[in-house]
Amino acid sequence: MPDNITIEPVTRIEGHAKVTIELDKEGEVSDTKLQILQVRGFEKFMEGRQIEHAPILSPRICGICTEAHHVCSAKAVDDFFNVNPPEPARKLRRLLHYAGIIQSHILHFYFLASPDFLFPDAKEKRNVMGIVDEKPDLAKKVIDARKKAKQLTKSIGGKEIHPTTATAGGMTKPITERERQKHMKDMESILEFGEESVELGRNLIEKRKELLDSLGGVDSYQMALVNDGYHEVYDGQLRILDSQGNIVNEFDPSNYSNHIAERVQPHSYLKFPYLKKEGFPEGGYRVNALPRINACDEFRTEKAQTLLEEFRSEYGKPLKPLLYNYARLIEIVHLSEECMKLLEDERITKKNKIRTDVNLDKGSGEGIGVVEAPRGGLFHHYKANEDGILTDVNLIVATVQNNIPCEKDAHQIAEKFINNGEVDDEILNHIEMLIRSYDPCLSCASHAAGGKHPLKIEIVDSEGSLKTSLDNFKNGK
Incomplete structure (x- = not known):
């Protein structure tokens, strides 16, 4: 009987992950670890650069969440210099951010998640090529909508x-x-595609409704931005819900460090954030599209509000991970509607309307930017010296905030389905399906563990000669 069961790699996610399921002597599951084995270290790479360069550097963290990092970084730099961009500039940033979320949601649902629902009994078809082969017209719509975004x-x-x-x-x-x-017309097309996607997603999830309860869903807090109670992804207050969907706290994002702490674990390069004031619950806290639609009171747009009411009539404010997929499709509709409204403002075409003068010699010493990335809350926190040189960078990305509940959910599934050391492909795919529902973005999320598990990175030239080394990333970065 094996001591461990390993899933390596976890497929159809962004980045590289491994799941290790530890068994006791009777072959029962004793522990489950979600292990992220790649190292990025962007927080250290950015130190020593000018703070005004941060919005150019930070999007290189990832090619999928790139717009979210860009606008979040710019907000942190605005905060550092104590400037407020003109309204047309904020609208352009929102458009950039919204379109980035739309294209990411399309990519995740159709390329990564939907094969599990479309081809549950055909392992060889559970990939994007299965969609292309079986549903070529749908594949063309998907490519066209993402291209327009x-x-x-x-x-x-x-x-x-x-x-x-x-x-x-x-x-x-x-x-x-x-x-x-052009983009106004394109958004009308994306909105129509979004409505079709909601209908498709609803039907696919309905057909596999038995999995909603069996795949994960440990109790945890949830956190998301809201703006006067409305659904928000760019600016607002951070609202915390308990596992039943009740509001337990709401605070300004600039005070995040009073509420969120981070720790490291020896088995992963991901950090493990938790909520300080709410204690350290077993399930941690969740972010992403599902907590966003759970946290808000309502949407500002008509079609999305109707979909939210239908969703809550059916499910309430659930913690069921597979419903993350449904929530993303509702957000496609909402953000498409929002983009159409923003594009009506002709001021976004006027160069003299989109910039505020900035005195680069006057900074506050630190700046904080917070947005909702496609996968959940994103924090950029910069500290710089009197010359505007970055001295400390802290990034809390969405995927790490889902780290604790995702790992706990995977353990719950393994414990439920694996007995006497016996496992099959269907059980392992259920665990992968659970992880995919969070849509982890591991390029954004991976850091290096410090403390008892120091990491040394050596940078060499093409001849193999040592150029520099980074020893033991501080604070688990």
Whole structure:
């Protein structure tokens, strides 16, 4: 009888992950570890650079969450210089951010998650090529919708990935009137696609409804931005819910360090954030699309509000991970509606409307930016010296905040389905399916564990000669 059962790699996620299921002498599950084995270390890479360069550097963390990192970093730099961008600039940032979330949600649902629902009994088809082969018309719609969302991010951000236009005090360029008109039409198409996607997702989940209760869902807190109670992804207050969906706290994001603490574990390069004032619950806390639609009172847009009411009529405010997929589809509809409203403002085409003058010689010593990335709350916290050189960078990304409940959910599934050391492909895919529902973005999330498990990174040139080394990343970074 094996001592461990290993899933390596976890498939159809961004990055590299491994699951180790430990068995006792009777073959029963004793522990489950979600192990992230890649190292990025962007927090250390950014130290020593000028703070105004941070919005250009930070999107390189990831090619999927790139827009979220860009606007979040720009907000932190705004805070450092104590500037408030003009309203048209904030609208451009919102458009960039919303389109980034839309394209990410499309990518996740159709390329990574939906094969589990479309082909539950055909392992060889559970991938994007299975969709292309079996549903070519749907595949074309998916590609077209994501392409249109990415074209909007390119128009605003200057590049298709790793945008460059959000800067201290605003944006460096507007969009053209021609682009504005084009993207308004494109958003109408994406909205229609989003509504079709909700219907498809609802039907697929309904067909596999028996999995909703059996796959995960340990009790935990939830956290998301809200703005006067409305669903929000760019600006607002952080609201915390308990496992029943009751509001237990709400605070300004700039005070996040009074509420959120981080620790490291020896088995993973991911950090393990937890809520300080609410204690350290067994399940930690959750972020992402499902906590966002649980936390808000309502949506500002009509179609999304109708979908929210239907969702809550059916499910209430659930913690069931598979419903993350459903929540993302509702957000596609909502953010498409929001983009259409933002694109109505002609001021986003005027260069003299999108920038506030910034005195780069005057900074506060630190700056904090917070947004909701596609996968949940994202925090950029910068400290700089009197010359504006970054001395400390802390990034708390969405995936690490889901780390504790995701690992606990995986353990719950393993404990439920694995007995006497016996396991099959279906059980292992259930665990992967659970992890996929969180849509982890591990390039963003991976750090290096410190403390008892120091990490030494050596950087060498093409000849193998040592150029520099980074010993024992501090604070678990």
